[in-house]
Amino acid sequence: MGCASEQDSNERSRKVMDMMHALREVCNHPACLKKERRPPGFQSSKHYPPISTVDASGKCAMFHSLLNHIMKIKEKTLVFCQSHSAIDALVHQIEQRKDMRKFGQKALRITGRTEPKHREANIEAFQTDPKCPILVMSQVGGVGLTLTAATHVIHFDRQYNPAKENQATDRAHRIGQTQKVSVYYLVSQDTFEVRLAEILEQKRQLSDMTMQSCQNFFSQMNNEELQEFFSLKS
16 A cells, blocks of 8 residues: 555656646747647647747746847846746747847857857857857756856746755856846746745745755645646636
């Protein structure tokens, strides 16, 4: 019985985290939802807006609204995003911006898939090249990684572990940073992301836990708590 109970618990935990990942993809941009997570009969891309459609996502619309201001004052932006599909979408959207094309600027990216030589080249370009004002990256590790050229840090989607999120923000607060750094957290209105942000704020002790501990916190919610967590609000 004990083994069966543990197996059921692990399966429930997996389903809860899969649900969170899927909903996060939808909140980032509907086109980011992986095909294997799409409902039967709605797996074709024709059912979803193209990633270039900024207004299909409230978060994307707010993201570009922030960039409108930042680009005008000619400052640099560090963007953290958890999923590769969302990173692809953001880089594509940024490179389609009229202000980026007008001045021959480009968006850089760093993920766990980036080769070390390209990673170092992108860091150097972001730190020194005016034509590279935006760096989009997953919250990859790297002891001493310094990105002090950024005066704006945007968390496009939330980490489930506040300690990891703080570590990412600190990339722009290394020794040598002489400017004020503005930090933004984007969430989709009336969705579980709002309640996720509230939970992370209320339970600051999670910042000292491992990623597995944080995942356990959400997966161990009872059915009523999960229903409240995932339900849409109006």
